Amino acid sequence: MLEENYKSFYEQISKTIDEKKIFTDKLHTLAYGTDASFYRLIPKIVIKTDTPKEVEEILKLSNNLQLSVTFRAAGTSLSGQAISDSILVVTSRNFRAFSVSKDKSLISLQPALTGQEVNNILAPFSKKIGPDPASINAAMIGGIAANNASGMCCGISQNSYKTLKSMKLIFSDGTKLDTADEKSKENFRKTHKKFLEELQNLSQETKNNKELKKRIQKKYKIKNTCGYSLNALIDFEDVFEILQHLIIGSEGTLAFIEEITYKTVEDLKDKASALIYFKNVNEACSAVTKLKLARDKKEIIVDAVELMDRAGLRSIENDPAMPEFIKEFDEDVTALLIETRAKNAKKLQIQIKEIEKLLQEFKVVRDFYFTTDEKEYTMYWKIRKGLFPAVGAVRETGTTVIIEDVAYPIEKLAPATLELQKLFKKHGYHEALIFGHALDGNFHFVFTQDFSSKEEVKRYDEFMKDVVNQVAGKYEGSLKAEHGTGRNMAAFIEVEWGKTAYNMMKKIKMLFDPKNLLNPGVIINEDKEAHLKNLKAMPQTNDLVDTCIECGFCEPTCPSNDLTLTPRQRIVINREISRLQKEGNKKEAQEYLELYKYDGLETCAACSLCSTACPVKIDTGSLTKHLRAEQISPRADKIASAIANNYKATLQGMRVGLKGVNLVHKILGTSSLEAISSTFRAWSKGTLPKWTPYLPKGININTRFEQQVLEKKVVYFPSCINRSMGRNSKSTVDEELFDLTVKLLKKAGFQIIFPEEMDKLCCGMPFSSKGYKEQGKLKSDELEEALREASKQGAYPILCDMSPCTKTMIGNFGSRLKIYEPIEFALEHLTKELEFTKIDEPITIHTTCSSRKMGLHEKFIELANMCSTKVIIPQNVKCCGFAGDRGFTYPELNDSALRFLKEETKEAKYAFSTSKTCEIGLSEHSNLDYNSIFYLIDKVTVAKNS
Template sequence: MLEGKYQDFYKQISKQIDTKKIFTDKLHTLAYGTDASFYRLIPKIVIKTDTSKEVEDILKLSNEMELSVTFRAAGTSLSGQAISDSILIVTSRNFRDFRVSEDKSLISLQPALTGQEANNILAPFSKKIGPDPASINAAMIGGIAANNASGMCCGISQNSYKTLDSMKLIFADGTKLDTSDEKSKESFRQTHKEFLSALKEIATETKNDKELKEKIEKKFKIKNTCGYSLNALTDFDDEFEILQHLIIGSEGTLAFIEEITYKTVEDLKDKASALIYFKDVKEACSAVTKLKLARDSKTIVVDAVELMDRAGLRSIEEDPSMPDFIKDFDEEVTALLIETRAVSNEALKIQIKEIEELLEEFKVVRDFYFTTDVKEYTMYWKIRKGLFPAVGAVRDIGTTVIIEDVAYPIESLAQATLELQELFKKHNYNEALIFGHALEGNFHFVFTQDFSTEEEVKRYDAFMNDVVNQVAVKYEGSLKAEHGTGRNMAAFIEVEWGKTAYSMMKRIKELFDPKNLLNPGVIINDDAEAHIKNLKAMPATNNLVDTCIECGFCEPTCPSNDITLTPRQRIVVNREISRLESIGENEEAKEYMDAYQYDGLETCAACSLCSTACPVKIDTGSLTKYLRAEQISDTANNIASKIANNYSTTLKGMRVGLGGANLVHKILGTSSMESITSTFRDWSNGKIPKWSPYLPKSININTNFEQQQLDKKVVYFPSCINRSMGRNAKTTVDEELFDITIKLLKKAGFQILFPNNLENLCCGMPFSSKGFKEQAQIKSDELEKELNEISNFGQYPVLCDTSPCTKKMIESFKSDIKLYEPIEFALDYLSPQLDFEKIDEAITIHTTCSSRKMGLHEKFIELANMCSTNVIVPDNVKCCGFAGDRGFNFPELNDSALRFLKDDTKNAKYAFSTSKTCEIGLSEHSNLDYNSIFYLIDKVTKAKNC
């Protein structure tokens, strides 16, 4: 319950912002208040904002009432800079407008676009943004700029600071400034004359202080995000350039970034990578130093050098994609992942040779080579990017994984790294490992920590103090190179920078935020123990998800990420429930469970796409199915068993229902049908499923047709959906999918076999998705038995016309049946027998969750390109959110997941997928008629030699 000023704030802000976007309850404040760090604060109010006007209104009111606010983008933040115990402003995933300049040299981005989305926009022009953090698929632009995040290749030459063109900002009092607009700047000069004068004075003092200026120049020759970007005071004379460059890396403590315009950089397509194994860390670091000096002198071209020590290699040596020989390495072996990029293939070959020659003097434990194979080097980089979460996954349950982020002067790299390893031993962090951007002297070291006892907290504190002295004092390096100061290093800024520089930082904070309302406690924090307060517990909850470190990499793939909870948030809530139960707070745990029902269970698509983005493959969809199974009553279980045992009757009932609905639709018309069914749904409080004009008609299929006896045979298993659901009333196609599939198979020269007892067969997915494991297994076993027999125990391939069903069969079957869904079957069995003639009309495709998890997304694109000269692949749609029958019962999930589909497919004429239920929602939200890809293949092919 809100009290005092917060209650008054809520009442007033609710008049300006929809209360559906304002959260004060336990569930949402906990879920949204969690970032990737090991700190925890619970906000009193969370507000999801879609527009700058909403942020402006919040800031004006919070400033007036003197309530602190924190800005939150993706929350991949590792240093505690995205959490709050006051008001948390979350930039919703709809805060995502962008503009690309005519010459493609600039891109303007709102804060909720991810770095990868920005690069996808620029990819057609062979451009990208400079920053390239490992979290680029999840990290949003607002956070990338606010933290001055860098990454693998950008170093200090292409980070946000160096590639910044202009910004739109909102200050603590709600004042707006567009640094690209002269009128906006002139207005700001009028209203903030004293502010600009004071800022100029700070800059002048800094420039005139020779010792301080030299220190700033030295410290920013290496990566440094510890404290404010003091280099802005010495790099620029124009007060607006100083101002906007101070915002970079300020972690939301100076202003809100409404929009940032980046100077784009060239995205060179010719590249090569090598994974090289050195005899020890000293040898590897010495090689790095030589590479760095050679690059700086322009002797060679090397774009990235990533180090992985033996402990890091050990953490991923069991990965199936890693070579077996890594397991046999000595304890000192250290790897360097090196990448070089070029303007042409010829130039690339020269660069590779030059790097190889430079490395000849160093001792390696295996011969190495540079690969230009995209799959091979993509695998190398995927392993490197997933190293941090992978380490977290092997920690003891209940402990926290901590990643620190330091940079050393390159000439000290080898010795400093050896001393850092000695500090691990001194404080008994025997599992600690080192990896990172070695070319910039920037290392991440990872270790696990138990914060449950005072003794363990003291051990961590002593270790951190030793690290601070080693990095900042002895080697004059950076305590934070790219992860941001946060709460984690705020207590040590003065140690690194000295009193004079720190006093400048405090003056900057006071100038921009005189009431200390923007993200207090971050960067500027006089509490010497800030780094060991508000520590986050990581209790066990379920072995399906216990390895999660709450990094948030999963969130962009989740169809419910803008409507209810994300996979990370679902795990956070379940951990809290388990924690409360463990200490006997069962009543409060029950409160969370009740609130979790809709947000956590009912609106989870259980699509498991989160596992494809997670470096350690955590499947929160499986957790949802597990929790649903726990809720099943005896009555529901009995009903499920009756359905499973009388499946043909169930399908007959479905056909009757579809027939009735379509008959009424035909009589009433679409608009009246939508109005009436929507009213009924409202009256029932959502209990009556949503009706869609794209609802299929009922069908019966006929498997008894004449065929020739042929040597080429295929078993065709039409899914139960496609045995009962046909075309919809708005379709543009003339034949049912079953008939098109038969036509295609015959065209390709196959004799078609059907399993016996077809009408009763089902893969089990309708049961498993709802938690009915026993019934799902019964149906799966029945189907496997029949398919085994008809395929002559795997002699003939089995085609299922629906991708999700195929994946369920692959997961459940124990025998060696060759199972195919439409994409892979078309490529492997149809394309060799058919001639393709591409159409020129634009088509769009949707890869279902199941197809993505089977690794078929790229293959679907390949197949589509065989059929059309113009293929549109929507970047903003992953899972459609229809999720079987969820699209009928919880259509808001489908609405949210496909909110960008119409814009992304506006130029398409035809649309294709591989799942009937997905196609219902896709058609409704795009106004295109989505059908199986088999329709297109039939349209563009003819039998060879005919």
């Protein structure tokens, strides 16, 4: 009967939601059945939703058929609350409308915006949202609110519960409510009169129970996300305030958050940090207690206090960025990272002196000071943020990294922390470390766990039961301070809260969700072994990605994140394929491989931006290249070798082809050629490349021109793309990039040297990116030798006019030659020789993924600001997804990656980047003519000695 219901659900929901957004195949259900926790359930149906109407239809239908539904945002949840074995509703990355009030005191948000995106929106107004989880770059608003996620600074005063203004909700039966709209509330009073009466009664019952009320008040003096937000029952009289505050932290078990309006908080820019090393845990925790009490009395202003135990410091002491003296500390040294913020620099110095005075009585092993230097305090916070991934990066393959978060009453912090360390030793978790938000008594402890044997599962169970008794029993703390209850602590809510409070939570669940259809098994779970079931395996698959902890931090940077798979999901699928192959299940493994070809290989840009966001620096792009190499046939390998060995002829053929296409374009016109191209591409089922009016024409460059013998010399290597591709039919510039670059270098007083036999040279990237490693190395070695000779063994700087090629060359050549791409060359060399005068016209820039990985994004912004009074940086565009030639063969990747570009660049007049192929896609999706930044530099400069 249940299977029939799923079949009926699929048939009916397909009539209202595009089937392309509904998945039942094994690849997508497994990929979306994975979150950041150590649990896994495989949904029967996955639906990506873009609108509230779609969610409403899903809930109405699932309610009628009595099928359970789980909501998922970014899937960074750590306690198993974003997985399902039924219907999984994923808020797609297009579910992201927002509005800011006139006075900037409120911001209304749909659920798919990430916390960082929201703070970027508010930054120009010196505002931000209160919640600041460590996952803020990846975590979406829906999940932040549903988990009442907090973080390092927000504590319990600026979390979602405290900064909530209003909500738009969709209930399990599809009913909608807007708590900011009087008409909506009046309608709800009519249709849900009994519901509101019962909710009011639960509130009154709780208020009348003095013992329960007292317990709730005590529990919420520290961070607590274990169970439902019972404080809502005693904090408010208005039934709608009670209702919406119960939704905070409810983990999708009571209703769907269609929109949330937050009260914004002030974002103070003046700040200082100090990293202080105390003699031991007891001394550090005593200092925390004193800081907390002083802050509560408003005697000092301190925004964050992060504790790091000796095991934590040891895990990162070998990082080159870390100071050497950390290695010399004894076993008991414990660090506190303290931050204070102020409205101005003068006030900040007063606050620093007050904190320093308060800490004078404590024993430290090194003198400390507060720094206002951004570079220095950023390093401190890098130390702190590196603790969790440091464990993940060195764990034994096949094990899981578990991060728990507990909170103790501040006055019991020292003995509780010492006892927690003893529990690690008792159960053999010798690698475990403690860090966290000490000012709130909130500690994370991290350890590795093998779930592959009964003995190991039993060890974990016994350890967790000891932790539960220690935290919730002896010290009356919180078992979940900020990660949410999920499945992980559902079995222990009654232990922490007691029978009366737990029964109240069950009543809340029954009232909101009488059929138990919303995220069943999460928060309320009668199975006392729920924390030991549906454990996720982490099988070995490839050394390139085996350290992945499946946190999902990589996903916002990925150009295919709304099209096919993300880096995390690619790793998940590869782990499953490896598991099946190891178990001898070749048939099912092959089924995954077939499904993976398009979603995993063809639509991966292999840009490797994921590595810049990954806590353990995993480069899934390298995995893609490795897998592509494995699939190369002998025939394809021979063709690639023929091309590599006859590269000059290959480029000439490209030029002829481009000239021919542009001639046809002139004859037929844009609309006719677009129609014909689309038709032929459809007939070929996507095998023919896409044509675009921004396709460059074929060109030949002339390196034979007169120039003076000058002291300043530069080796200029025009990329093979820029040697064969010129301007397009919509171009707004008058010169080809090669000619423009030559002119600019001459203006700056350089004598230009070209490598010999340049027509046959290539960095090798067109080959290596497709998996042709041997051919890529051949071309790279040829180029390195030519550049060595041209530069007199590195005596002269080498300029390449495309960032992706430069990145490849630097990666292959190492430090043997000094190679520049346009941004760095301009800042290091051109600024010395040229006078810049800003234009008073808005420009936009696109930092390529190669430039980002070289650490040049901020430098590109600096350079752009030297050229224009207004520089627009699109916040929601990272990699453009063109990926060399993939923008022609899989244009949907480019379309998806740049879907927000036009809106974000609408005020720009000129547009610049540092890669010709990227510029093709950028131009098409913005209706701006993107060109090399060298064009702008030439426009705004004159020689200093002219």
